[in-house]
Amino acid sequence: MINKQVARAAEALADVRDGSTILVGGFGQIGHPMALIDGLIEQGARDLVIVCNNAGVGTSGLPRLMKLGRVAKIICSYPRTAAVFTELYAAGKLELEITPQGTLAERIRAAGAGIGGFYTRTSAGTLLAAGKETREIDGVAYVFEKPLKGDVAIIEAWEGDRWGNLTYRGSGQNFNPVMATAAALTVAQVQRVVELGAIDPEDVVTPSIFVDRVVEIPYEPPYPAISY
Amino acid sequence: MINKQVARAAEALADVRDGSTILVGGFGQIGHPMALIDGLIEQGARDLVIVCNNAGVGTSGLPRLMKLGRVAKIICSYPRTAAVFTELYAAGKLELEITPQGTLAERIRAAGAGIGGFYTRTSAGTLLAAGKETREIDGVAYVFEKPLKGDVAIIEAWEGDRWGNLTYRGSGQNFNPVMATAAALTVAQVQRVVELGAIDPEDVVTPSIFVDRVVEIPYEPPYPAISY
C-alpha cells in the first residue's frame, strides 16, 4: 500500500543534503510551510539555496534559517520583507538573485514540465536582463530564461491523502502547485490528511504524482495578515 | 452588468473572418464543441486553419467542415480519425501540420501566457524537427517551438456563468482550458449556465478573464465512446 504520510517534519526532511536548492512555497505568510522550515532548521542542512517569493517575515521561519547562517543564497522576487535578510545582504553574507515574480514562477514550471528554457518579454532592456541572452521575436525584445529546479520542494496545502493528492484554500495556492512539480523530492505540509478517495478527482489541484511525502500539521487560522 | 451569454452558436461566431485560425477543444469526442462547429458551418467563414488534437470522427462536425471545403489547413497530433481527412489530404486539398501532442498543448500555452518560444526535447532527431532550430542544453538536444495563437477558440465546458467562469467534467478538460487562454476571441459551449457565484471560486478551472462568449447547449450523454 502506498503511504506517503510521515509523522514529523524533520523526519520528512531527514535526507536533505548540504548545498541543496530548496523551493519554498507561499506568498507572504499564506501557503508558506512554516512547520517544514522549522523541520529544516532542526534537520541541520547548511549552505542552502532558498527559492521563495519572499524572504519571510519577523524572526521565525526563513529569517531564523538565515540568521543561523544556513542559507548561502536566496532566489526571489521580493526579499525586502525580513530585516535579517537586509542585514545579511548588506554585510555580504548572503547571495541574492532577484527574479521577476512571473519569471520565477515560469522558470520553476519549465523545470517541472521538461522545458529547456523559454523567452519572455519581462525584464527586457532592464538591469535584470544583464548578461542574459536576448532575441528579437516579431520585432519585440525577449529574454532567455532557464529552468529552475529544486532538490527539494517544501509546500503548504489544505487537505492531502496517502497518495499525496492536494487541495488548497483561499489564496494559498500561489507558488505551491508549481513548486510541487519541480523538485526531486516534494514534501507537503497539510492541515489534515483525509481518506483516499475523500477528495473529488475534479477538486485535486496537485495530483499525487508530484508529491513524495505528506506531513499533517493542523493549526489555528495562521498569522495576522501583515501589510508591507 | 457584464453578460457574456449569447443565445445561438452561429451568433456567437458571427464575426469570424475567412482565413482565421480556430482552436478547437476536445480529445476525440469528449470536450469537443460540436454545437459550435455546427455554428461555424452555419456562419460560413472559409479558408480556416483548424487547430485540434484530432480531425473529428464520422461525418458531422470537423469532417463536415472539411468536406464542405472550408478548411485550408489542419494542425493536430492525430488526424487519422476521420476518413474525409485522409481523402482530402491524399488528394492534396488539405494542408497538414503534425505536432506532437504535448508540444501542441505547450505551443498553445505559450501563446496564452506571453512566452515567445521554448525548447523541448520532444521530436529532437526526428522528421518532425526538420527545419526547426535545435540547441544543445546540458548535453541534450532540444527543439525550438513557437507559440500557436488562435484568432478564435471554440471550447466545450460543463458549467458556465455570465462572467464566463467555467468548470469541466470527467476527462473533458483536455485542451479546453489552455485553448481558452490563447485566442483573441474565446467562445465556450456549456451544458448549463448557472447564477454568478454558484461556482465555488476554488472550483473554477477556467477563470472568466479568458472567456468572451458563453452559449448554453444542454445535451444528453454525448456520443458512444469510439475506440480507434
Add this chain to the structure above:
Amino acid sequence: MRAAAERMVGPGLEARKAIARLVARDIPEGWHVNLGIGIPTLISDLVPAGREVLFQSENGILGMGPAPDDETPDPWLVNAGKQNVTLLPGASLFDHTLSFTMIRGGHIDLCVLGALEVADNGDLANWSTSAADTAPAVGGAMDLAVGARRIWVAMDHTTKQGASKLVSACSYPLTAAGVVKRVYTNLAVLDVTPRGFEVRELLDGVDFDAVQARTDAKLHRAGVAA
C-alpha cells in the same frame, strides 16, 4: 483654494483618494484590472456603484471585493500587498502560473502602478532607486509592465523634495521601456503620446503653466500642435 494649495505641496490621504477616484472614474465596465501598491490600492473601493470591474491580484485572485469590514476576515485570503480581502460572486482562485498567464499573456486590460519616474516616451521606473540598491526587490512589477494591455501610473506629481516625477529621461533603473500610456497625478491627467506628455485634464484650481512649472519634461496641450 485649500485643496488646490494642498495639491501643490503633495497630497494627503484625501488628495490621494482624489487621484484614485479619477482613475476609477475612467475604468469601463468589464475590464480586468491589476492594482499596484500605493495610490492604486485605493482605486477598487472608488469604482462607481453598479459598474462591474474585475480586480486581479497576482497571488491568484480574480474578482476581489472590498476589504472585509467584520472582525473575522478569512486569514487565507490576501491580496498582493498581503492585506485581507473579500471575493465577489463570480470570483476565482488559482496559482501563480495561471496568474502570470493572465498578466504576461496580455489578458489584463489595465494595470495601475505607482512610479518613481515616468519619462515622456513611456519609460517606467518604479522598482529600484539605484543600480547599486542595497536590497533590490522587483515583485511582479516587470511582468505587469510588459504584459498588461495598458499601463496607467497614479502618483504624486513630484517627490517630497519637490522634484518632478515626470521626466524627459528616467534616471532610475527601468522597470520597462515605453509602456506607460497615461499618468494621473495630484495636478493633472496626462497621456503619453508620440510627441510626449499631453495634458488631458487639469485638476480643479490648477492651470497648464502651474503643471509645466512643476514638470521636468515638456508638456503639450491636448489637441494643440506643438
Add this chain to the structure above:
Amino acid sequence: MRAAAERMVGPGLEARKAIARLVARDIPEGWHVNLGIGIPTLISDLVPAGREVLFQSENGILGMGPAPDDETPDPWLVNAGKQNVTLLPGASLFDHTLSFTMIRGGHIDLCVLGALEVADNGDLANWSTSAADTAPAVGGAMDLAVGARRIWVAMDHTTKQGASKLVSACSYPLTAAGVVKRVYTNLAVLDVTPRGFEVRELLDGVDFDAVQARTDAKLHRAGVAA
C-alpha cells in the same frame, strides 16, 4: 508445446495477454505508468491484486481503474484510446498542460509502448511507416518517448510477415533516439544495454537460438561477456 508454437507464428489474444502479464508482473507498487495502444493496453487489468500502480492517461487522468463492467459507463470519462474507463479512489483529473508536465517533465516512472521497430541502441520507431506517410499521426508518442523515466516496449517479436522487429538499425522514421530500456515479446524479455540486446528471460518452450533466429539484431546472453 502448442503455446510455444503459437508464439513462433505470432500471438493471438491469449499470447498477447501473456506478454502483458509479464510486464504487469515487473511493475513495482507506487509507479506511475502510461500505457500505449495495442498490447500495453492489456497491462492495467493484469497487475497482481493488492499492488497499487497508478495508470496515467495523457488526456488528463491519473489513477485509472478497470474498464466499466456495467451498462452505464460515464460517457465523459475516456482514456487516450477513447475507451470508457473508471477511476480508483485517489484518482485526479486535469488538463493537457498538466498532463504533459507529468509526461515531459520526467514524472512518469514507466511508459509501455508498442513499436514497429526497436534498434539495439534503444532507438524507437512507432509512429510512421514511411517518410512519405499518406496521413501521418503521432499523438503523444514522441512526448512519452523522451519524457518518461523508462520506456519499455511490448510487441510481437516479428511482423505478420515474419520480419524481425528487433533490428540493428531502424528503417522506419524514429519516434525518439536511444530511449528503449527493455522489450517484452512473445519469445523473450530483452534489456537494451550498452552492448545491445541482452536476453533477460526466455518464455516457456523458447530457447536462445530460436529467438536469435527470429531476430535481425545480434543478441547477448545476460551475464555472459560478448
